[in-house]
Amino acid sequence: MTPQHCALSLVGEPIMYPQINEFIRLLHGRHISSFLVTNAQFPQEIRDLLPVTQLYVSVDAATKDSLKKIDRPLFKDFWQRFLDSLTALRDKGQRTVYRLTLVKAFNTEELDNYAKLVSLGSPDFIEVKGVTYCGESKASNLTMQNVPWHEEVVKFVKELESRLPDYELASEHEHSNCLLLAHNKFKRKGQWWTWIDYPKFHELWRRYDESDGRESFSSSDYMAPTPHWAVFGADEQGFDPAETRFYRNKKS
Numbered sequence: 380m381t382p383q384h385c386a387l388s389l390v391g392e393p394i395m396y397p398q399i400n401e402f403i404r405l406l407h408g409r410h411i412s413s414f415l416v417t418n419a420q421f422p423q424e425i426r427d428l429l430p431v432t433q434l435y436v437s438v439d440a441a442t443k444d445s446l447k448k449i450d451r452p453l454f455k456d457f458w459q460r461f462l463d464s465l466t467a468l469r470d471k472g473q474r475t476v477y478r479l480t481l482v483k484a485f486n487t488e489e490l491d492n493y494a495k496l497v498s499l500g501s502p503d504f505i506e507v508k509g510v511t512y513c514g515e516s517k518a519s520n521l522t523m524q525n526v527p528w529h530e531e532v533v534k535f536v537k538e539l540e541s542r543l544p545d546y547e548l549a550s551e552h553e554h555s556n557c558l559l560l561a562h563n564k565f566k567r568k569g570q571w572w573t574w575i576d577y578p579k580f581h582e583l584w585r586r587y588d589e590s591d592g593r594e595s596f597s598s599s600d601y602m603a604p605t606p607h608w609a610v611f612g613a614d615e616q617g618f619d620p621a622e623t624r625f626y627r628n629k630k631s
Contacts, residue, residue: 383577388416388435394424403429407584412577416478420454422463426470430587430596432580433474436464436500441492449482468500474575474598475502481532482510483525490535494542503565503598504573505546507536509556529556536560549573550609553616554624565602571610574603 385406387393394417396402406413412432417425419436428434440446443458454460468475477497497505509527527535533551536558540548549561549571565572583596608615618624 382411384412384414386414386416388414392418392421394421394428399424400427400429403431404588407581407588410577410581412575412580417464418450419464420452420457420460422460422467425464425467428471430471430473430584432575432577433476434468434471435476435478435506436468436502438465438477438479438493438496441489441496445489462499465496465500468502472595472597474504475500476504476506477502479505479507480510481507481527481535483527483531490538490542493539497543497546501562503562505539505543505560507532507539507558507560527556529553532556532558548611550605551611551613551617552609554618557617558611564599571605572602573605574609576601576603 387399393399393415403413414433414435415428415431416435416437419438425434425436439449446452446458446461450457465477477500479493509529509532510525536548540546540560543560545563546560547563547566548558549565550559550573552558559573561571561573580601583600586594587596606619607613608620609617
C-alpha cells in the first residue's frame with residue numbers, strides 16, 4: 380500500500396515537533412498530502428510553518444472563559460496566544476480551516492463571538508462538527524447529553540452563516556455530523572470548488588521548494604469542483620453514492 384495522505388493531528392501538538400518542516404518536505408517529496416491540526420496556542424510556529432495542503436486551527440470556544448473551561452489550557456496567556464494564532468493564520472497562503480466542535484451546554488450560544496474570531500484569521504473554510512462522545516473518562520465530564528443532533532448543528536451553522544457575509548454553507552457530511560462553511564471565493568459561476576486537486580498541489584509545492592519559497596501559491600491555485608452529492612442540500616447528504624452504506628440495527 381502506498382500512502383497518499385497524512386493527517387498530523389489528534390494526539391499531541393504536531394506543530395511543536397522540532398523537525399516539522401523537514402517532515403513536511405519529506406511528505407510532499409513523496410507526493411503525500413499533509414493535513415495539520417493545531418490547537419491555536421503557538422502563533423510563531425504557525426508563522427514559521429512551511430505550506431501544508433490544509434492547515435486546521437481548533438476553535439473550541441469563542442470566549443476566554445469558555446475556552447478555559449473546555450480546553451483547560453496550559454499557558455497563563457492562553458487567550459492572547461489563541462488570538463495571535465488566529466491572526467497568524469491570515470497570512471498563510473494555502474488552505475486554512477477553523478475547526479469548531481460543538482458541545483451542548485458549553486459553546487453553542489456564542490455565535491456573535493465566533494463571527495468576530497472569523498474576522499481575525501479569515502480562514503478559507505469553517506468546519507463545524509458535533510462533539511463525539513467517547514465514553515466516560517477522568518479527563519472529561521462530557522456525556523451523551525452534550526452531543527448535538529445533526530439538526531442542531533445545521534441550525535447553528537445557518538445562524539453563524541447569517542453573521543458572515545463572505546461565507547456560505549457549502550457542504551454537508553451528515554453521517555459525521557459535520558458541515559462546511561466556505562469563503563465565497565470558492566464558488567465559481569454558481570458551482571462550489573471546495574475539493575483539492577492533489578496533483579496540482581504537489582506540482583505547486585515542487586516549484587515552491589525548488590525556488591526556496593520565491594514562487595508562492597495560494598489555496599485558489601489547487602481547488603477542485605465539489606461533487607454534487609457533497610453539496611449542502613443534496614439528497615445524499617455527503618454520502619458518496621459509489622460506496623455502500625451499512626446501518627447498524629438498534630438494540631431492543
